[in-house]
Amino acid sequence: MNIIDDLKWRGAINQATDLDGLKKLTEDKQIALYCGTDPTGDSLHIGHLIPFMILKRFQLAGHHPVIIIGGGTGAIGDPSGRKTERTLKTESQLEHNTTALTNQMKKLFGTENFTIVNNYEWLSKLNMIEFLRDYGKLFNLNTMLNKEVVASRLEAGISFTEFTYQILQAIDFLHLYRNNDVQLQIGGSDQWGNITSGIDLIHKIEGSDTEVYGLTIPLMLKSDGTKFGKTAGGAVWLDPKKTSPYEFYQFWINQDDRDVVKYLKYFTFLSKDEIDDLAEKVKAEPWKREAQRRLAEEVTKFVHGEEAVKEAERISKALFSGDVADLSVDEIEQGFKNMPSVDVENKKENIVIWLTDNGIEPSRRQARQDVSNGAIRINGEKVDDVDAEIDPSSHFDGKFVIVRKGKKHYFLARVK
Known part of the structure; x- marks a missing residue:
């Protein structure tokens, strides 16, 4: 199955600039594509994970993922999804967060057929005259104001700093196209305006027939209409110090029957046949929760490794049976973290x-x-x-x- 067809089946495509053209491109060649994250924190949570799961699927299909850790854009602040201005991070905070996120990405993507970059390397070299003359001149103010991410902020107010974020992200796409042969940017649904700004900039500078594409993923909601990824205790983090592997495993195993098949499609690399089989078991034998167990196993293995799955299962079994004598000190810390x-x-x-x-x-x-x-x-x-x-x-x-x-x-x- 072509990667685009696979994403369609998984329900993982929200918007695309030219889906047919992108499908043909991915059938004709192995492409480079990118997704970015700003170092506003020192760990991703599972809500952030979704676009990177798509990037990983491309990698497994033989394509080359490039990840931007936004040391430059992170110093500015993305207005997407916010009603107020971000509090700017200090240089030391950005440096610490960049190192932590880089290590997380290396763990998820490995070291082969994968590139990670920091946009501070090129954005920091721009001076004001270059920025305004070479790039600012190519952006129409009315078009920028009509971007959803900006329009939603106009009533409350938006600073010039955050207003120009879409230009910086567009420069990122141009830089990666020129230096890393990147032809596709992936992001969450709130990144559509930033992605199309990058494509417009490339077309204006490199030519209107330049093959570059954008793709966003749907906003993830639970069956009850609430936002995915939050628990009573807050976000579910990829950092094991913030959310232990056992807690991480428990989050997935406790998913609702109404959501579990959707999450299997989004968050695992199981085949269509395997997921269809699990979907039938949800209908026929929901009390066995086999789909939830497989979901928990697959996502925990991807984020924390095989040993973390075994550890989480060992803790779960011990707590259920009461046979806790053989648990390690670390396993007790994980399993009893939220108990009296x-x-x-x-x-x-x-x-x-x-x-x-x-x-x-x-x-x-x-x-x-x-x-x-x-x-x-x-x-x-x-x-x-x-x-x-x-x-x-x-x-x-x-x-x-x-x-x-x-x-x-x-x-x-x-x-x-």
Whole structure:
């Protein structure tokens, strides 16, 4: 299947400047294409990931992806998707974020058939006269004002700095066309105006018959109409320090049946036959959640690697079964991050007193009853003796005590 046909089937195309022409181009040759991100933060989240998944599909089909980390445009601020002016980053912040994002991209795209660049390298060399004479003269003010990203900001106001962002991004496309043979830019739906500005600039400078194209992806919404990628705890990050691989895995495995097939198409590299088979299982056996498990496995493997999948599955299995004794300290940190926790002293103590004094049980009477009834497990082991003693230093390098009360309620005691 041609890459364009594959993207159509996956529902991954929102707008394109000339889809038939682009399809023919990709059938005739291996092309270079690009997508960019500004270093406004030191990690991408899964909402940012979508256009880069498209870029990865082109790479797997033999085409050459180029990624811009916008050290230059990031110093200006993209007005897209915003109602107010961005707070400008300092040079040190931009440098730190650029390094972090570069490392994330290398992890996703590898080192072969892939190029990563920083537009600070060429934008920083422009002086004001060159900018106005060589580029500003080619942009019509009325056309710029009518771009959706600008028009939506006119009532509240937009600075000249952010107003000129589309010119800088257009220069990026021109630079990559000239120096990296890039013929296609990919972006989110909010980037359409910036992408077409780049194509217009190339046509004015290089000739109207120059083969360059633009393609945007649809805005991702969940079946309930809310924005994809947000949770009660905030964004789901690619940085494992911000969102652990276990949390990342859990996000995907908890997706609604109504959304999971769409996400399989967008976020995995499974074939049409494999996804169609999983779609049938969603209809016939939704309680097995096989599609969700496969989604979680594939996306976690792509972002964090095979070992992270095994680790996430190990944590999930241990929490479900209660067999937590073999979890590592790092796995406990991941699996219990959002569960109730309490700090405890590193001293041996009677279990009834320990449970009560640390707030896990409301009273000693209730503690004795739960212990006697076998409802309490400490570090995976059932404790039914009210005279038993807790030794916080006995497991998990003396850092944690895991309490399970009943079948579902966990508590993490952090040893001081």
